[in-house]
Amino acid sequence: MSQRQVLSHLVEHQKIADHDIDQALHTSKVYPSAHAWPAFIIQLLLWFGSLAVVCGVIFFIAANWQDMGRVVKFVFLQSLIVISVIAYLRLEKKTLFSQVALTSAFILLGALMAYFGQTYQTGADPWQLFFNWALLGLPWVIIACFTPLWLLFLVLLNLSLSLYHDALGALLPFGIGRENSLIWSLWLLNNSSLLVWELRRHVHPWLNQTWFGRTLAVATVFNASALAMMAIFSFNTSSFGGLLWIALMAFAFWFYWKRRPDLFMLALCCLSTIVVVVAWFAHLLENALDVYSLLFLLTIGLTTAATMWLKKLMKEFSHA
Structure with a gap:
């Protein structure tokens, strides 16, 4: 748990008086001290x-x-x-x-x-x-x-x-066509990088940067969601992309909820789930009347449910 989460937990349970909150923010270094600003400015100017x-x-x-x-x-x-x-x-x-x-x-x-x-x-x-x-x-x-x-x-x-795919075509074998070979290749690269980061981030302190893992997760989930969308709308692809997305989402929800709690990762998975589910219903209801109204209501309902669930998890993680 970070210093900010600990302090938020203490304030929420009234362990810190209101008039001491400002001092606690500076003592816990949630607010940068006067000595931290010159170091930050030096690093910024260096970059x-x-x-x-x-x-x-x-x-x-x-x-x-x-x-x-x-x-x-x-x-x-x-x-x-x-x-x-x-x-x-x-x-x-x-x-x-x-x-x-x-x-x-x-x-x-x-x-x-x-x-x-x-x-x-x-x-x-x-x-x-x-x-x-x-x-x-x-x-x-x-x-x-x-x-x-x-x-x-x-x-x-x-x-x-x-x-490479634009110039020479498909890179992967096993009958994967040119249309989705690029997405599969990018997913394999980014997913492998994310897996290596998860396995080695505690071994190498310099690698334990949260923003780096989340950037890799965004790329991985984006590629998997693209494969699922291609499978839904049948852009000359098989259903393996949809099955991959289901397996990846199931594992990600379990891992970042039960094994290594991370609210950002879960929010990312929720966003991907909303997009893919809405796309699936759009494909099923493409000939229905008022399809846009139905999709609008579905999007609002899924987004509301995801928001409520994430807010509940945020409280659970802060109390853990």
Whole structure:
């Protein structure tokens, strides 16, 4: 239970007097102290400054494209990557400054590969650029132990899969057609990442970032919901997508309710359930009169029921 939840529980049961609530908020560090603000501002400026430098380098090359020689462009980009790596080696490891330095090197690597591909025409398919970028930068991603960098790595893999399917068609075997092969591939990638995060987040403290797991969960549930919708409306697909969605929702509701309570995850599952159930009824009642009124009432009823259930769970979780 977080400090905020503990304090909320104490206030709700009148364990803390009204005139002491403000002091309790500062003592429990729910409200940041005066010393925490400079550290936050330093981190914020560090991120903004790093992104500004990286973007400035890319825009500088683009603006002076005609005036710079091929060798100058390569040397300029490679020098910045080397400087970023040297900065990481000189700084204390596993600190924000060193991780930002390696993240900057990873982003500059993508700029270098894009320029290399454009100069020598190494491939006509865009997916190769993002896949090779992720592959070559993987050692830095592993070394950095930095969740934002891992997220960027997964974004590149998702983008590579999407572009691969647009260019070359289905990736998965077993008779899965091109129409839903992309969604299956993305679901396998994101669901595997979420599973690894759940299994390893307590082993590696740097990985135990709630926002990271929830981002992976949003991608996983979105892909599973898309498969269920495709199965409902029969976009040249089989019913396996619907069965997968049912199994995933059943497991997610059990896991994030009984095993590891997480209200956000349950709310996400409720949203997916509402969307898929309404879509299923829309398909069944497509020829019925006043179908939109029925779907409107169904949506209101499911949303109300989900809200009441989640509010009840919120109280249970706060008392646990």
